[in-house]
Amino acid sequence: MKYAVIKIGGSILNNLSQTIIEDILTLKKENYVPIIVHGGGPFINKQLSKMGVESKFVDGLRVTDDEVLRQTSNTLIGEVNPQVVYQINQHAPIAIGVNGIDMNLFDIEPLHSKYGYVAECSSVNKDAIEQICLYSIPVVAPIGIDRNSGQRYNINADSLAYKIASEMKGDLFLISDIPGVLIKDEVKSNLSINDINNYIETTEIYGGMIPKVTGAITAIKDGCKSVKIIPGASEHALLKSSISNKVGTTITL
Template sequence: MDIIVFKLGGSILAKLPNSFFETLVKVKQDYKCQPVIVHGGGPEITEALNKWNVKSTFVNGLRVTTADVLHVAEMVLSGSLNKQIVANIQRAGGSGIGLSGVDGSLLTTKPLDSKLGFVGEVSSVNNNMLNMVINQDSIPVISPIGIDADGQKYNINADMAAAAIAIALKGKLAFISDVPGVMEEKSSGSYVYPELTKSKIKELIQIGVITGGMIPKVQSALSVLEAGVSEAVILNGCQPADVTQYIQGNPVGTKVVHEEAYYV
């Protein structure tokens, strides 16, 4: 059975139609494809921090996480958002089981950078925990809060968490966005890159075509390939048919591929 890790960013969650979750349930049933969801929640965390007057700052796109910020982030990610996604799956006729990286030490974590506070990177993934959920014919829904051996919890960038899980499960990784892929505006109209290599990604970042939240997506896609995962792709979740087209092997979205694969 093919495993596909779907990374859902916080900015896309509110935009996803019910048909997206219906599509995930259908492809699991019809194509024997096992979805695994990893989700973020940046906008919702920011909203909650503002509501409770908790200050936060960013360094290179990552939120500096104090103990107070971590408390709010865990509440938003592992609480409301995680269960919202589970409910959407079950409303679509499937079975979803919500987990955080803390549950069963699913995501064992170490500090990423002392300047970032309680921001972590994944050092190991508990595959047994995920397989228990998969063997129950359910879709795991994972919030990116991890834990270390001493019981300290960490906020993990969701793209990085999704990449680590895809590597551990030897699955493919699909970044769900609200655009059809990596796009460039040209005189002839919007152009979607069907495939990108590491060198092309570097070039597009330098010239400002790939910016903002798309940068960690393509970088995480590259890290997955370098670790041996077969494929990473950026898909438009607002057009759920794109998910089905991708699983059927049709060209859709932007695939991130090895240099040698591109030139074959």
């Protein structure tokens, strides 16, 4: 049995192929223990703009003051998380929504104060995850808590998925709204650490893709078995990519 950490990006949530949900359940029947981590960036942007609050990002992270934190937490835990749980449970009533506060699922380390209430996951409560996975599929929202102060923190969903996959020694699937990592309009089926450094230097990998691919390298060095970036809109992309490297991009050292 091995863990499959499946990160569903906010960009694809409204356009997710139904077969991805079927694939998650197929993986569970076969040799995998699925853990889902979801994002929700576009949903948070929409909510903030409704409230007249501007979305600001530094180094790809949302600058999170009190009000942004409230809206982010409400959107991720109150709106996006139950939507993902509902979609899975329509197929099989097995998903449960959680975040870092539930069962002390993970600890956090706040990042620099220039980001506001933004943290990284510093360690994962493996026992709690193992317990949940015995009977269900956890759907994790990227909100954590400082257990001493009770302060909540906003966490980038990719970075949380990397940490969970490394600590659980699992395979990581990043589901996004792109067919994979594109170089000169073609999907690269394999990327090594050297390729990644080159393509960042030539700016063929840019923006939100930079933390995704560099985070992948760190995750693999830290114990994650493999990282695949796959298209959420494509039929059975998850199942196909778990079997071969023909879908999306596989990152290796």
